[in-house]
Amino acid sequence: xxxxxxxxxxxxxxxxxxxxxxxxxxxxxxxxxxxxxxxxxxxxxxxxxxxxxxxxxxxxxxxxxxxxxxxxxxxxxxxxxxxxxxxxxxxxxxxxxxxxxxxxxxxxxxxxxxxxxxxxxxxxxxxxxxxxxxxxxxxxxxxxxxxxxxxxxxxxxxxxxxxxxxxxxxxxxxxxxxxxxxxxxxxxxxxxxxxxxxxxxxxxxxxxxxxxxxxxxxxxxxxxxxxxxxxxxxxxxxxxxxxxxxxxxxxx
Amino acid sequence: xxxxxxxxxxxxxxxxxxxxxxxxxxxxxxxxxxxxxxxxxxxxxxxxxxxxxxxxxxxxxxxxxxxxxxxxxxxxxxxxx
Numbered sequence: 001x002x003x004x005x006x007x008x009x010x011x012x013x014x015x016x017x018x019x020x021x022x023x024x025x026x027x028x029x030x031x032x033x034x035x036x037x038x039x040x041x042x043x044x045x046x047x048x049x050x051x052x053x054x055x056x057x058x059x060x061x062x063x064x065x066x067x068x069x070x071x072x073x074x075x076x077x078x079x080x081x082x083x084x085x086x087x088x089x090x091x092x093x094x095x096x097x098x099x100x101x102x103x104x105x106x107x108x109x110x111x112x113x114x115x116x117x118x119x120x121x122x123x124x125x126x127x128x129x130x131x132x133x134x135x136x137x138x139x140x141x142x143x144x145x146x147x148x149x150x151x152x153x154x155x156x157x158x159x160x161x162x163x164x165x166x167x168x169x170x171x172x173x174x175x176x177x178x179x180x181x182x183x184x185x186x187x188x189x190x191x192x193x194x195x196x197x198x199x200x201x202x203x204x205x206x207x208x209x210x211x212x213x214x215x216x217x218x219x220x221x222x223x224x225x226x227x228x229x230x231x232x233x234x235x236x237x238x239x240x241x242x243x244x245x246x247x248x249x250x251x252x
Numbered sequence: 253x254x255x256x257x258x259x260x261x262x263x264x265x266x267x268x269x270x271x272x273x274x275x276x277x278x279x280x281x282x283x284x285x286x287x288x289x290x291x292x293x294x295x296x297x298x299x300x301x302x303x304x305x306x307x308x309x310x311x312x313x314x315x316x317x318x319x320x321x322x323x324x325x326x327x328x329x330x331x332x333x
Binding site for chain 1: 296298
């Protein structure tokens with residue numbers, strides 16, 4: 001679809017929307033494999049519903065790309081059917097190894113993306129603002145699902161708990177990196193133009209404050225510490241920025 | 253079943269048993285304010301938050317104005333069928 005005659009020239013916004021759409025699309029595709037493979041019938045139905053939601057979110061985001069001048073370089077890249085660029089997390093390149101990968105993606109990555117959308121609910125870019133509000137509303141139930149299953153798998157103990165922890169660890173760094181380094185030009189530009197209400201570091205702290213209560217309650221130790229002075233969670237070890245691909249917003 | 257499958261099944265059984273749900277929640281809903289809540293089905297979940305998610309996912313055929321869940325073991329029977 002190339003109906004737009006006057007396109008917005010904004011590389012940073014184009015990059016972020018591309019990343020959001022690709023991640024939502026990839027999450028939906030990975031979830032889809034588990035619609036008939038979840039540990040319980042109820043969970044399978046919930047997985048199917050969440051698959052629909054995630055693919056739906058991708059379908060509302062991809063058409064936005066057509067509004068940008070950056071799309072003109074290669075119009076095939078704005079349609080999910082013809083797009084060959086994959087700006088989703090490397091974790092999503094492979095099939096999930098088990099249900100715990102589904103739960104980790106639901107709990108960690110999807111919550112991270114929702115943290116971004118929450119910060120864009122009053123965005124100066126209206127199409128993003130509209131979508132952000134709708135997505136945040138739909139994601140409430142996804143978050144309940146993610147937290148519920150992290151509790152279930154962790155409380156099961158033994159090998160089940162160990163598998164859950166491994167999945168969380170495998171996705172941890174890349175999810176925290178997705179917000180970008182403190183001086184991330186893309187996110188900083190959105191922040192300065194009121195398209196987003198937080199800097200990358202603030203988003204990361206807000207995200208950690210969302211997920212850490214659940215992990216703490218389950219005595220799951222992750223490489224973070226609570227800074228008493230700033231009353232915020234901070235990574236306790238450096239994130240792997242040497243492997244960070246700023247264009248694709250993923251680790252290499 | 254081959255011997256390898258049997259060994260795999262044996263190894264997986266404790267994991268599956270650890271995830272077996274044991275709590276039944278009755279789901280009630282109504283579509284109009286003038287209607288009473290009525291039982292539309294049930295879900296199995298040991299976690300109340302998951303029970304809420306399951307009820308919303310499974311019984312989404314109507315635009316309900318109200319939906320609640322009740323643990324089945326809290327229901328007191330007065331007249332048995």
